[in-house]
Amino acid sequence: MNHKSDIDLAQEAAQPAAESTNAAESGNILPTLGKRVRELRDRRGMTRKLVAREAGVSERHLAHLEAGDGNVSIVLLDNIARALNVSLVELLAPEAEDTVEKRLIRRFLERLPQNRLEEVVFRLMRDFGHEEAVRRKRIALIGLRGAGKTTLGKRLAQEEGMPFIELDREIEKETGIPAREIFSLYGQSGYRRIEKRTLDRVLRDNPRAVISIGGGVVSQPESFELLLGQCMTVWVKAAPEEHMARVLSQGDLRPMAGNDEAMEDLKRILEARLPLYAKADTALDTTGETVEQSFTKLRQLVMG
Known part of the structure; x- marks a missing residue:
């Protein structure tokens, strides 16, 4: 009879959970990428139409990508990265680790009314872009x-x-x-x-x-x-x-x-x-x- 060790049993028990985690992480790729593209476009003050034209993709295709439900080739991603004036690595890179400074800025911005928030965004883009x-x-x-x-x-x-x-x-x-x-x-x-x-x-x-x-x-x-x-x-x-x-x-x-x-x-x-x-x-x-x-x-x- 083949007796499995406690370690073997533990590994088998963990396998479905690991597979589920990998699937979840995989499912987050497109929404994360779409968010990243939107943020980069907003930072540069570029309209979706302008980025689509510069990248040689349709505006509808770019809209789907930003919504997190698009499917885009690595070549088109490279074109979009160039249109946004970043490297492909920068486009795909995860956001840097959160810091105290970033959290303080977020809390400050969350308390601002919408009309003041828009003013702050424009000034940040101009002064620090x-x-x-x-x-x-x-x-x-x-x-x-x-x-x-x-x-x-x-x-x-x-x-x-x-x-x-x-x-x-x-x-x-x-x-x-x-x-x-x-x-x-x-x-x-x-x-x-x-x-x-x-x-x-x-x-x-x-x-x-x-x-x-x-x-x-x-x-x-x-x-x-x-x-x-x-x-x-x-x-x-x-x-x-x-x-x-x-x-x-x-x-x-x-x-x-x-x-x-x-x-x-x-x-x-x-x-x-x-x-x-x-x-x-x-x-x-x-x-x-x-x-x-x-x-x-x-x-x-x-x-x-």
């Missing part, structure tokens, strides 16, 4: 017409030897249609889609540039997050009266055409967008200042 030096090579001027974006942007670009790009002009080049007609033909949502596509191209093709952005970009979250993540953003602003006076002095009477309450409309727009404009890295108030005074301040803000 390893791509910070790259981001600051693109200066994006945002805000309403009449604040001085074009005048100041052109001069900054010229002095720093960088191209000056007006996104509205790039949209017109891409479509072959004046901006006003794009709104008429496609509506605001159609214009914002074209704006996002054009912004993707401009950022991809210009590692260094001064870019003037239309004031309405902040109302399109995907475009604005892309801008915040890949450019140093400056909110160029002025008092409503100066906004209006400068636009009129340029010969553009549209703000007043058929609208006796244009000034009140402008004030409402500024008030509604204030929390969004405030997400910019910094702000430049040109109210009551000469071009020279404003330019000196701008240069100190972005180059100092």
